[in-house]
Amino acid sequence: MTVATETKQDVLEPLIYDLSVPGRTGVNLPDCDVPETPLPDDLLRDDLKLPEVGELQVVRHFLKLSQLNYSIDKGFYPLGSCTMKYNPKLNEDMARLPGFALQHPLSDEAGSQGALALMYQLQEWLAELSGFEAVSLAPAAGAQGEFSGILMIRNYHLDRGDSERTKILVPNSAHGTNPATVTMAGFDVIELPSDDKGNVDLEALRTVCKEKGPQIAGMMITVPSTLGLFEAHILDVIEIVHEAGGLMYMDGANMNALMGQVKPGELGFDVMHYNLHKTFSTPHGGGGPGSGPVGVGDKLKPFLPGPIVEITEEPTEDEEAPVYGFKMPEKSIGRMKAFHGNFGMHVRAYAYIRIYGGEGLREVSRHAVLNANYIRAQLLDTYKVPYPRYCGHEFVLEGRFPEAEGIHALDISKRLMDYGYHPPTNYFPLIVPEALLIEPTETETKDELDGFIDAMKQIAEEARNDPDLLHDAPHTAPVKRLDEVKAAKDLILCCAPALPSVGD
Numbered sequence: 015m016t017v018a019t020e021t022k023q024d025v026l027e028p029l030i031y032d033l034s035v036p037g038r039t040g041v042n043l044p045d046c047d048v049p050e051t052p053l054p055d056d057l058l059r060d061d062l063k064l065p066e067v068g069e070l071q072v073v074r075h076f077l078k079l080s081q082l083n084y085s086i087d088k089g090f091y092p093l094g095s096c097t098m099k100y101n102p103k104l105n106e107d108m109a110r111l112p113g114f115a116l117q118h119p120l121s122d123e124a125g126s127q128g129a130l131a132l133m134y135q136l137q138e139w140l141a142e143l144s145g146f147e148a149v150s151l152a153p154a155a156g157a158q159g160e161f162s163g164i165l166m167i168r169n170y171h172l173d174r175g176d177s178e179r180t181k182i183l184v185p186n187s188a189h190g191t192n193p194a195t196v197t198m199a200g201f202d203v204i205e206l207p208s209d210d211k212g213n214v215d216l217e218a219l220r221t222v223c224k225e226k227g228p229q230i231a232g233m234m235i236t237v238p239s240t241l242g243l244f245e246a247h248i249l250d251v252i253e254i255v256h257e258a259g260g261l262m263y264m265d266g267a268n269m270n271a272l273m274g275q276v277k278p279g280e281l282g283f284d285v286m287h288y289n290l291h292k293t294f295s296t297p298h299g300g301g302g303p304g305s306g307p308v309g310v311g312d313k314l315k316p317f318l319p320g321p322i323v324e325i326t327e328e329p330t331e332d333e334e335a336p337v338y339g340f341k342m343p344e345k346s347i348g349r350m351k352a353f354h355g356n357f358g359m360h361v362r363a364y365a366y367i368r369i370y371g372g373e374g375l376r377e378v379s380r381h382a383v384l385n386a387n388y389i390r391a392q393l394l395d396t397y398k399v400p401y402p403r404y405c406g407h408e409f410v411l412e413g414r415f416p417e418a419e420g421i422h423a424l425d426i427s428k429r430l431m432d433y434g435y436h437p438p439t440n441y442f443p444l445i446v447p448e449a450l451l452i453e454p455t456e457t458e459t460k461d462e463l464d465g466f467i468d469a470m471k472q473i474a475e476e477a478r479n480d481p482d483l484l485h486d487a488p489h490t491a492p493v494k495r496l497d498e499v500k501a502a503k504d505l506i507l508c509c510a511p512a513l514p515s516v517g518d
Protein backbone atom coordinates (compact mmCIF):
# COMPACT_ATOMS: atom_id res chain seq x y z
CA MET A 15 0.00 0.00 0.00
CA THR A 16 1.33 3.46 -0.80
CA VAL A 17 0.25 6.15 1.52
CA ALA A 18 0.76 9.85 1.09
CA THR A 19 3.12 11.46 3.52
CA GLU A 20 3.20 14.98 2.13
CA THR A 21 1.59 17.63 4.20
CA LYS A 22 -1.09 19.44 2.26
CA GLN A 23 -2.11 23.00 2.93
CA ASP A 24 -5.48 23.24 4.58
CA VAL A 25 -7.78 23.91 1.64
CA LEU A 26 -11.23 25.12 2.42
CA GLU A 27 -13.81 24.88 -0.28
CA PRO A 28 -15.08 28.29 -1.42
CA LEU A 29 -18.54 29.27 -0.26
CA ILE A 30 -21.24 29.19 -2.91
CA TYR A 31 -21.29 33.00 -2.49
CA ASP A 32 -17.68 33.21 -3.67
CA LEU A 33 -18.75 31.67 -6.97
CA SER A 34 -21.36 34.33 -7.57
CA VAL A 35 -21.10 36.39 -10.78
CA PRO A 36 -23.58 39.26 -11.22
CA GLY A 37 -26.23 38.34 -13.78
CA ARG A 38 -25.42 34.63 -13.90
CA THR A 39 -28.44 32.45 -13.30
CA GLY A 40 -29.48 28.82 -13.10
CA VAL A 41 -32.99 29.21 -14.49
CA ASN A 42 -34.65 30.56 -17.60
CA LEU A 43 -38.14 31.73 -16.84
CA PRO A 44 -40.60 32.12 -19.73
CA ASP A 45 -41.85 35.60 -20.55
CA CYS A 46 -44.55 36.71 -18.20
CA ASP A 47 -47.98 36.18 -19.77
CA VAL A 48 -50.11 37.54 -16.94
CA PRO A 49 -50.42 41.15 -15.76
CA GLU A 50 -47.65 42.18 -13.34
CA THR A 51 -48.77 43.28 -9.89
CA PRO A 52 -46.41 45.36 -7.75
CA LEU A 53 -45.60 43.86 -4.35
CA PRO A 54 -46.08 45.95 -1.21
CA ASP A 55 -42.93 47.91 -0.35
CA ASP A 56 -42.60 46.39 3.09
CA LEU A 57 -42.14 42.95 1.55
CA LEU A 58 -39.32 44.07 -0.74
CA ARG A 59 -35.65 44.29 0.17
CA ASP A 60 -32.92 45.97 -1.87
CA ASP A 61 -30.10 44.01 -0.36
CA LEU A 62 -31.16 40.38 -0.48
CA LYS A 63 -27.80 38.73 -1.05
CA LEU A 64 -28.29 35.52 -2.96
CA PRO A 65 -25.52 33.85 -4.94
CA GLU A 66 -25.84 34.27 -8.70
CA VAL A 67 -24.64 30.97 -10.10
CA GLY A 68 -25.37 28.63 -12.99
CA GLU A 69 -26.80 25.16 -12.55
CA LEU A 70 -23.50 23.43 -13.34
CA GLN A 71 -21.61 25.48 -10.73
CA VAL A 72 -24.22 24.51 -8.14
CA VAL A 73 -24.05 20.82 -9.04
CA ARG A 74 -20.23 20.77 -8.94
CA HIS A 75 -20.04 22.77 -5.72
CA PHE A 76 -22.33 20.50 -3.74
CA LEU A 77 -21.01 17.29 -5.25
CA LYS A 78 -17.48 18.36 -4.23
CA LEU A 79 -18.66 19.10 -0.71
CA SER A 80 -20.38 15.72 -0.48
CA GLN A 81 -17.17 14.01 -1.56
CA LEU A 82 -15.31 15.58 1.36
CA ASN A 83 -17.52 13.63 3.74
CA TYR A 84 -16.49 10.18 4.83
CA SER A 85 -19.33 7.69 4.95
CA ILE A 86 -20.01 3.99 5.21
CA ASP A 87 -20.76 3.98 1.49
CA LYS A 88 -17.21 5.24 0.90
CA GLY A 89 -15.18 2.97 3.14
CA PHE A 90 -14.56 0.95 6.32
CA TYR A 91 -15.96 2.69 9.38
CA PRO A 92 -14.95 0.81 12.56
CA LEU A 93 -16.35 3.43 14.96
CA GLY A 94 -16.85 1.47 18.18
CA SER A 95 -20.19 1.74 19.97
CA CYS A 96 -21.85 3.18 16.86
CA THR A 97 -22.36 0.04 14.71
CA MET A 98 -21.68 1.71 11.38
CA LYS A 99 -22.84 -1.25 9.32
CA TYR A 100 -23.84 -1.01 5.70
CA ASN A 101 -27.43 0.12 5.19
CA PRO A 102 -28.93 -1.90 2.32
CA LYS A 103 -30.40 0.41 -0.30
CA LEU A 104 -33.56 -1.66 -0.37
CA ASN A 105 -34.46 -0.20 3.05
CA GLU A 106 -34.29 3.25 1.48
CA ASP A 107 -36.52 2.22 -1.41
CA MET A 108 -39.11 0.91 1.04
CA ALA A 109 -39.05 4.05 3.19
CA ARG A 110 -39.56 6.11 0.03
CA LEU A 111 -42.63 4.21 -1.18
CA PRO A 112 -45.17 6.99 -1.62
CA GLY A 113 -47.70 5.24 0.63
CA PHE A 114 -45.23 5.45 3.51
CA ALA A 115 -43.29 8.61 2.69
CA LEU A 116 -46.38 10.72 2.00
CA GLN A 117 -48.42 9.41 4.94
CA HIS A 118 -49.51 12.44 6.94
CA PRO A 119 -48.98 12.10 10.70
CA LEU A 120 -52.49 13.41 11.29
CA SER A 121 -54.21 10.90 8.96
CA ASP A 122 -56.92 9.03 10.80
CA GLU A 123 -56.50 5.41 11.85
CA ALA A 124 -58.87 4.08 9.20
CA GLY A 125 -56.72 5.72 6.53
CA SER A 126 -53.43 4.49 8.04
CA GLN A 127 -53.99 0.75 8.44
CA GLY A 128 -50.93 -0.22 6.37
CA ALA A 129 -48.60 1.98 8.42
CA LEU A 130 -50.17 0.76 11.67
CA ALA A 131 -49.81 -2.88 10.59
CA LEU A 132 -46.11 -2.27 9.91
CA MET A 133 -45.57 -0.63 13.31
CA TYR A 134 -47.48 -3.41 15.06
CA GLN A 135 -45.39 -6.10 13.38
CA LEU A 136 -42.16 -4.25 14.21
CA GLN A 137 -43.20 -3.99 17.88
CA GLU A 138 -43.87 -7.75 17.90
CA TRP A 139 -40.58 -8.66 16.22
CA LEU A 140 -38.51 -6.47 18.52
CA ALA A 141 -40.29 -7.93 21.54
CA GLU A 142 -39.64 -11.47 20.36
CA LEU A 143 -35.98 -10.82 19.52
CA SER A 144 -35.24 -9.67 23.03
CA GLY A 145 -37.76 -11.61 25.11
CA PHE A 146 -39.93 -8.71 26.25
CA GLU A 147 -43.70 -8.45 26.73
CA ALA A 148 -44.28 -5.23 24.86
CA VAL A 149 -42.46 -2.54 22.87
CA SER A 150 -43.09 1.14 22.24
CA LEU A 151 -41.60 2.65 19.07
CA ALA A 152 -42.04 6.22 20.29
CA PRO A 153 -38.54 7.29 21.47
CA ALA A 154 -36.53 9.10 18.82
CA ALA A 155 -33.01 8.01 19.86
CA GLY A 156 -31.16 5.63 22.13
CA ALA A 157 -30.76 8.38 24.72
CA GLN A 158 -34.48 9.10 24.58
CA GLY A 159 -35.18 5.39 25.02
CA GLU A 160 -32.98 5.50 28.13
CA PHE A 161 -34.87 8.52 29.39
CA SER A 162 -38.20 6.73 28.81
CA GLY A 163 -36.93 3.64 30.63
CA ILE A 164 -35.76 5.54 33.69
CA LEU A 165 -39.01 7.54 33.84
CA MET A 166 -40.93 4.25 33.73
CA ILE A 167 -38.82 2.90 36.60
CA ARG A 168 -39.47 6.11 38.52
CA ASN A 169 -43.23 5.94 38.01
CA TYR A 170 -43.29 2.23 38.84
CA HIS A 171 -41.84 2.90 42.30
CA LEU A 172 -44.00 5.98 42.91
CA ASP A 173 -47.09 4.05 41.82
CA ARG A 174 -46.37 1.56 44.59
CA GLY A 175 -46.09 4.38 47.10
CA ASP A 176 -42.30 4.04 47.34
CA SER A 177 -40.74 7.48 47.04
CA GLU A 178 -37.45 6.72 48.82
CA ARG A 179 -35.72 5.27 45.75
CA THR A 180 -33.63 8.12 44.39
CA LYS A 181 -30.45 6.39 43.20
CA ILE A 182 -29.49 4.48 40.07
CA LEU A 183 -26.38 2.31 39.77
CA VAL A 184 -24.18 2.78 36.68
CA PRO A 185 -20.90 0.91 35.97
CA ASN A 186 -17.85 3.12 35.32
CA SER A 187 -17.53 1.70 31.79
CA ALA A 188 -20.95 3.12 30.78
CA HIS A 189 -21.70 5.26 27.74
CA GLY A 190 -22.00 8.93 28.72
CA THR A 191 -25.70 9.00 27.95
CA ASN A 192 -26.39 6.62 30.90
CA PRO A 193 -25.33 8.92 33.76
CA ALA A 194 -26.75 11.88 31.80
CA THR A 195 -30.14 10.13 31.58
CA VAL A 196 -30.13 9.31 35.28
CA THR A 197 -29.45 12.94 36.14
CA MET A 198 -32.02 14.29 33.66
CA ALA A 199 -34.66 12.05 35.22
CA GLY A 200 -33.92 13.51 38.65
CA PHE A 201 -31.98 10.58 40.13
CA ASP A 202 -28.48 10.40 41.63
CA VAL A 203 -25.84 8.22 39.98
CA ILE A 204 -23.93 5.68 42.04
CA GLU A 205 -20.90 4.71 39.98
CA LEU A 206 -19.79 1.10 40.22
CA PRO A 207 -16.18 0.01 39.67
CA SER A 208 -15.21 -2.73 37.19
CA ASP A 209 -13.02 -5.68 38.17
CA ASP A 210 -9.76 -6.59 36.42
CA LYS A 211 -11.60 -8.74 33.86
CA GLY A 212 -13.82 -5.84 32.81
CA ASN A 213 -16.94 -7.10 34.61
CA VAL A 214 -18.93 -5.19 37.21
CA ASP A 215 -17.19 -5.58 40.57
CA LEU A 216 -19.70 -7.91 42.26
CA GLU A 217 -18.41 -7.27 45.78
CA ALA A 218 -18.82 -3.52 45.33
CA LEU A 219 -22.34 -4.10 43.99
CA ARG A 220 -23.27 -6.29 46.96
CA THR A 221 -21.92 -3.73 49.41
CA VAL A 222 -23.83 -0.82 47.85
CA CYS A 223 -27.05 -2.84 47.74
CA LYS A 224 -26.64 -3.82 51.37
CA GLU A 225 -25.92 -0.27 52.54
CA LYS A 226 -28.31 1.66 50.32
CA GLY A 227 -30.88 -1.00 49.29
CA PRO A 228 -34.13 0.92 50.02
CA GLN A 229 -32.80 3.98 48.11
CA ILE A 230 -31.92 2.08 44.94
CA ALA A 231 -34.41 2.57 42.11
CA GLY A 232 -32.49 0.44 39.66
CA MET A 233 -29.37 -0.14 37.62
CA MET A 234 -28.42 0.70 34.02
CA ILE A 235 -25.98 -1.66 32.37
CA THR A 236 -24.82 -2.22 28.80
CA VAL A 237 -24.50 -5.81 27.53
CA PRO A 238 -22.05 -6.55 26.07
CA SER A 239 -20.41 -3.66 27.92
CA THR A 240 -18.81 -0.73 26.15
CA LEU A 241 -15.54 -2.63 26.58
CA GLY A 242 -17.10 -5.12 24.15
CA LEU A 243 -17.25 -7.77 26.88
CA PHE A 244 -20.16 -9.94 27.83
CA GLU A 245 -20.89 -9.37 31.51
CA ALA A 246 -19.83 -12.76 32.90
CA HIS A 247 -21.95 -12.53 36.07
CA ILE A 248 -24.99 -10.86 34.58
CA LEU A 249 -27.46 -13.21 36.28
CA ASP A 250 -25.90 -12.44 39.68
CA VAL A 251 -25.97 -8.71 38.97
CA ILE A 252 -29.67 -8.86 38.08
CA GLU A 253 -30.50 -10.94 41.14
CA ILE A 254 -28.62 -8.68 43.57
CA VAL A 255 -30.36 -5.54 42.26
CA HIS A 256 -33.78 -7.17 42.18
CA GLU A 257 -33.33 -8.38 45.75
CA ALA A 258 -32.61 -4.80 46.80
CA GLY A 259 -35.94 -3.81 45.19
CA GLY A 260 -34.43 -2.08 42.14
CA LEU A 261 -35.31 -2.66 38.49
CA MET A 262 -32.80 -3.52 35.75
CA TYR A 263 -32.31 -1.32 32.68
CA MET A 264 -30.33 -2.77 29.80
CA ASP A 265 -28.73 -0.36 27.37
CA GLY A 266 -29.37 -2.34 24.18
CA ALA A 267 -27.16 -0.27 21.86
CA ASN A 268 -24.94 -3.35 21.54
CA MET A 269 -27.67 -5.76 20.43
CA ASN A 270 -25.64 -6.39 17.29
CA ALA A 271 -23.71 -8.93 19.34
CA LEU A 272 -26.76 -10.67 20.78
CA MET A 273 -29.44 -11.28 18.16
CA GLY A 274 -30.49 -14.90 18.20
CA GLN A 275 -28.00 -15.59 20.99
CA VAL A 276 -29.49 -14.13 24.17
CA LYS A 277 -32.85 -12.59 25.04
CA PRO A 278 -32.34 -9.84 27.64
CA GLY A 279 -35.96 -10.14 28.83
CA GLU A 280 -35.34 -13.79 29.66
CA LEU A 281 -32.18 -12.91 31.57
CA GLY A 282 -34.41 -10.88 33.88
CA PHE A 283 -34.08 -7.33 32.56
CA ASP A 284 -37.15 -5.16 33.12
CA VAL A 285 -36.56 -2.68 30.31
CA MET A 286 -34.21 -2.10 27.38
CA HIS A 287 -33.85 0.28 24.47
CA TYR A 288 -32.92 -0.74 20.93
CA ASN A 289 -31.05 1.52 18.54
CA LEU A 290 -32.78 0.93 15.21
CA HIS A 291 -30.12 3.20 13.69
CA LYS A 292 -27.35 0.88 14.86
CA THR A 293 -28.48 -2.75 14.97
CA PHE A 294 -31.21 -2.52 12.35
CA SER A 295 -29.18 -0.79 9.69
CA THR A 296 -30.91 2.54 9.38
CA PRO A 297 -28.51 5.34 8.48
CA HIS A 298 -27.14 7.55 11.22
CA GLY A 299 -24.49 10.08 11.97
CA GLY A 300 -24.75 13.82 11.66
CA GLY A 301 -27.35 13.91 14.42
CA GLY A 302 -30.19 11.80 13.14
CA PRO A 303 -32.86 10.87 12.58
CA GLY A 304 -32.72 8.07 15.10
CA SER A 305 -35.11 5.65 16.67
CA GLY A 306 -34.79 4.12 20.13
CA PRO A 307 -37.78 1.86 20.87
CA VAL A 308 -38.11 0.46 24.39
CA GLY A 309 -39.06 -3.09 25.34
CA VAL A 310 -40.42 -3.97 28.79
CA GLY A 311 -41.44 -6.90 30.95
CA ASP A 312 -44.81 -7.15 32.70
CA LYS A 313 -43.91 -4.78 35.59
CA LEU A 314 -43.37 -1.79 33.33
CA LYS A 315 -45.83 -2.59 30.54
CA PRO A 316 -48.56 -0.21 31.85
CA PHE A 317 -46.02 2.64 31.93
CA LEU A 318 -44.78 2.47 28.31
CA PRO A 319 -44.54 5.77 26.43
CA GLY A 320 -47.26 6.04 23.82
CA PRO A 321 -48.97 5.76 21.62
CA ILE A 322 -48.41 2.08 20.90
CA VAL A 323 -50.20 0.11 18.20
CA GLU A 324 -52.69 -2.55 19.21
CA ILE A 325 -55.19 -4.77 17.44
CA THR A 326 -58.56 -3.18 18.11
CA GLU A 327 -60.65 -5.72 16.17
CA GLU A 328 -59.64 -9.27 15.39
CA PRO A 329 -60.36 -10.29 11.80
CA THR A 330 -63.76 -11.87 11.22
CA GLU A 331 -64.14 -14.90 9.00
CA ASP A 332 -64.43 -13.03 5.73
CA GLU A 333 -61.88 -10.30 6.47
CA GLU A 334 -58.19 -10.94 6.04
CA ALA A 335 -56.60 -8.39 8.32
CA PRO A 336 -57.26 -7.21 11.84
CA VAL A 337 -58.00 -3.55 12.52
CA TYR A 338 -55.19 -1.63 14.21
CA GLY A 339 -55.39 1.44 16.40
CA PHE A 340 -53.23 3.63 18.64
CA LYS A 341 -53.50 3.24 22.42
CA MET A 342 -51.95 5.10 25.31
CA PRO A 343 -50.97 2.47 27.91
CA GLU A 344 -52.92 2.70 31.16
CA LYS A 345 -50.29 4.50 33.28
CA SER A 346 -48.18 5.77 30.38
CA ILE A 347 -45.32 8.16 31.11
CA GLY A 348 -46.78 10.05 28.13
CA ARG A 349 -45.42 11.03 24.75
CA MET A 350 -41.70 11.30 24.06
CA LYS A 351 -42.10 12.96 20.71
CA ALA A 352 -44.73 14.50 18.48
CA PHE A 353 -46.92 12.00 16.64
CA HIS A 354 -45.69 8.41 16.48
CA GLY A 355 -41.89 8.31 16.57
CA ASN A 356 -39.63 8.46 13.52
CA PHE A 357 -41.81 6.43 11.20
CA GLY A 358 -39.32 6.34 8.29
CA MET A 359 -36.90 4.52 10.59
CA HIS A 360 -39.59 2.00 11.48
CA VAL A 361 -40.03 1.20 7.79
CA ARG A 362 -36.29 0.71 7.29
CA ALA A 363 -35.95 -1.53 10.36
CA TYR A 364 -39.04 -3.52 9.31
CA ALA A 365 -37.56 -4.09 5.84
CA TYR A 366 -34.22 -5.13 7.34
CA ILE A 367 -35.73 -7.65 9.77
CA ARG A 368 -38.14 -8.97 7.17
CA ILE A 369 -35.34 -9.62 4.68
CA TYR A 370 -33.00 -11.34 7.12
CA GLY A 371 -35.58 -13.33 9.08
CA GLY A 372 -34.76 -14.95 12.42
CA GLU A 373 -31.95 -17.16 11.17
CA GLY A 374 -30.44 -14.31 9.18
CA LEU A 375 -30.33 -12.03 12.22
CA ARG A 376 -28.64 -14.79 14.21
CA GLU A 377 -25.97 -14.92 11.49
CA VAL A 378 -25.61 -11.13 11.55
CA SER A 379 -24.63 -11.25 15.21
CA ARG A 380 -22.37 -14.26 14.76
CA HIS A 381 -20.45 -12.53 11.98
CA ALA A 382 -20.27 -9.22 13.86
CA VAL A 383 -18.66 -11.07 16.78
CA LEU A 384 -16.40 -13.15 14.52
CA ASN A 385 -15.11 -10.08 12.68
CA ALA A 386 -14.27 -8.27 15.91
CA ASN A 387 -12.49 -11.28 17.34
CA TYR A 388 -10.55 -11.75 14.10
CA ILE A 389 -9.13 -8.22 14.19
CA ARG A 390 -8.47 -8.50 17.93
CA ALA A 391 -6.53 -11.74 17.51
CA GLN A 392 -4.49 -10.34 14.61
CA LEU A 393 -3.49 -7.24 16.56
CA LEU A 394 -2.66 -8.90 19.89
CA ASP A 395 1.09 -8.96 19.18
CA THR A 396 1.22 -5.33 18.07
CA TYR A 397 -1.08 -3.51 20.48
CA LYS A 398 -1.94 -3.95 24.12
CA VAL A 399 -5.45 -5.37 24.47
CA PRO A 400 -6.26 -4.79 28.14
CA TYR A 401 -8.87 -7.52 28.59
CA PRO A 402 -7.54 -10.68 26.99
CA ARG A 403 -10.74 -12.63 26.49
CA TYR A 404 -13.23 -13.22 23.68
CA CYS A 405 -15.03 -10.04 22.83
CA GLY A 406 -18.52 -9.32 21.54
CA HIS A 407 -18.98 -7.26 18.39
CA GLU A 408 -16.25 -4.78 19.36
CA PHE A 409 -13.07 -4.60 21.42
CA VAL A 410 -10.82 -2.01 22.96
CA LEU A 411 -7.05 -1.67 22.64
CA GLU A 412 -4.54 0.83 23.98
CA GLY A 413 -3.34 3.35 21.41
CA ARG A 414 0.14 3.75 22.88
CA PHE A 415 3.49 1.97 22.88
CA PRO A 416 6.02 1.79 25.74
CA GLU A 417 8.87 2.35 23.24
CA ALA A 418 7.23 5.27 21.41
CA GLU A 419 6.47 7.82 24.07
CA GLY A 420 4.53 10.80 22.84
CA ILE A 421 2.33 8.73 20.54
CA HIS A 422 -1.30 8.92 21.54
CA ALA A 423 -4.48 7.19 20.42
CA LEU A 424 -5.43 10.34 18.52
CA ASP A 425 -2.20 10.18 16.45
CA ILE A 426 -2.99 6.61 15.42
CA SER A 427 -6.53 7.58 14.50
CA LYS A 428 -5.45 10.56 12.42
CA ARG A 429 -2.86 8.46 10.62
CA LEU A 430 -5.50 5.82 9.82
CA MET A 431 -7.26 8.49 7.76
CA ASP A 432 -4.23 8.61 5.46
CA TYR A 433 -4.72 4.90 4.85
CA GLY A 434 -8.34 5.56 3.87
CA TYR A 435 -10.08 4.35 7.01
CA HIS A 436 -12.42 6.12 9.37
CA PRO A 437 -10.82 6.16 12.83
CA PRO A 438 -12.18 3.97 15.63
CA THR A 439 -13.77 5.60 18.67
CA ASN A 440 -11.10 7.44 20.70
CA TYR A 441 -10.73 7.82 24.46
CA PHE A 442 -13.84 5.79 25.26
CA PRO A 443 -14.49 3.81 27.42
CA LEU A 444 -12.88 6.15 29.91
CA ILE A 445 -11.40 3.38 32.05
CA VAL A 446 -8.87 2.29 29.39
CA PRO A 447 -5.89 4.64 28.88
CA GLU A 448 -5.56 5.88 25.27
CA ALA A 449 -8.56 3.74 24.33
CA LEU A 450 -9.35 2.83 20.74
CA LEU A 451 -12.70 1.06 20.50
CA ILE A 452 -12.91 -0.94 17.27
CA GLU A 453 -16.18 -2.27 15.85
CA PRO A 454 -15.90 -3.73 12.35
CA THR A 455 -19.56 -4.92 12.01
CA GLU A 456 -20.67 -7.96 10.03
CA THR A 457 -20.96 -6.24 6.67
CA GLU A 458 -17.22 -6.12 5.86
CA THR A 459 -15.32 -8.73 3.85
CA LYS A 460 -12.22 -10.49 5.13
CA ASP A 461 -10.15 -8.52 2.58
CA GLU A 462 -11.34 -5.28 4.08
CA LEU A 463 -10.53 -6.46 7.62
CA ASP A 464 -7.07 -7.61 6.47
CA GLY A 465 -6.39 -4.22 4.90
CA PHE A 466 -7.26 -2.49 8.18
CA ILE A 467 -5.11 -4.91 10.19
CA ASP A 468 -2.13 -4.22 7.87
CA ALA A 469 -2.63 -0.49 8.25
CA MET A 470 -2.72 -0.79 12.06
CA LYS A 471 0.52 -2.81 12.00
CA GLN A 472 2.22 -0.40 9.63
CA ILE A 473 1.21 2.54 11.83
CA ALA A 474 2.74 0.78 14.85
CA GLU A 475 6.03 0.56 12.88
CA GLU A 476 5.82 4.21 11.90
CA ALA A 477 5.19 5.17 15.53
CA ARG A 478 8.62 3.77 16.39
CA ASN A 479 10.58 4.85 13.31
CA ASP A 480 9.02 8.11 12.24
CA PRO A 481 6.71 9.41 14.98
CA ASP A 482 6.23 12.81 13.34
CA LEU A 483 4.44 11.09 10.51
CA LEU A 484 1.75 10.32 13.07
CA HIS A 485 1.93 13.63 14.91
CA ASP A 486 1.37 15.59 11.70
CA ALA A 487 -1.35 13.31 10.31
CA PRO A 488 -3.71 13.45 8.54
CA HIS A 489 -1.70 14.34 5.45
CA THR A 490 -4.34 13.57 2.86
CA ALA A 491 -7.47 15.12 4.35
CA PRO A 492 -8.73 18.49 3.08
CA VAL A 493 -8.24 20.01 6.53
CA LYS A 494 -5.74 19.00 9.18
CA ARG A 495 -6.34 18.71 12.91
CA LEU A 496 -9.27 20.77 14.05
CA ASP A 497 -10.13 22.37 17.32
CA GLU A 498 -12.90 19.89 18.00
CA VAL A 499 -14.26 21.67 21.06
CA LYS A 500 -14.51 24.97 19.21
CA ALA A 501 -16.08 23.19 16.23
CA ALA A 502 -18.81 21.81 18.49
CA LYS A 503 -19.34 24.85 20.73
CA ASP A 504 -18.95 27.63 18.22
CA LEU A 505 -21.03 26.43 15.30
CA ILE A 506 -21.27 28.55 12.20
CA LEU A 507 -24.70 27.64 10.93
CA CYS A 508 -24.92 30.15 8.16
CA CYS A 509 -22.85 29.95 4.97
CA ALA A 510 -23.45 33.54 3.85
CA PRO A 511 -20.92 35.92 5.40
CA ALA A 512 -23.17 38.84 4.55
CA LEU A 513 -26.07 37.56 6.61
CA PRO A 514 -26.20 38.14 10.37
CA SER A 515 -24.67 35.24 12.34
CA VAL A 516 -26.75 33.31 14.85
CA GLY A 517 -25.32 35.08 17.89
CA ASP A 518 -26.18 38.59 16.63
Ligand SMILES: *Cc1c(COP(=O)(O)O)cnc(C)c1O
Pocket residue numbers: 095096155156157158189191192236240265267268289304305306
Ligand atom coordinates in the same frame (compact mmCIF):
# COMPACT_ATOMS: atom_id res chain seq x y z
C1 LIG B 1 -25.11 5.00 20.84
C2 LIG B 1 -25.25 4.61 22.26
C3 LIG B 1 -26.20 5.22 23.10
C4 LIG B 1 -27.03 6.41 22.68
O1 LIG B 1 -27.79 6.24 21.55
P1 LIG B 1 -28.23 7.52 20.66
O2 LIG B 1 -29.18 6.95 19.68
O3 LIG B 1 -26.98 8.06 20.06
O4 LIG B 1 -28.88 8.50 21.58
C5 LIG B 1 -26.32 4.75 24.38
N1 LIG B 1 -25.53 3.75 24.84
C6 LIG B 1 -24.60 3.16 24.07
C7 LIG B 1 -23.78 2.05 24.64
C8 LIG B 1 -24.41 3.57 22.76
O5 LIG B 1 -23.47 3.00 22.01
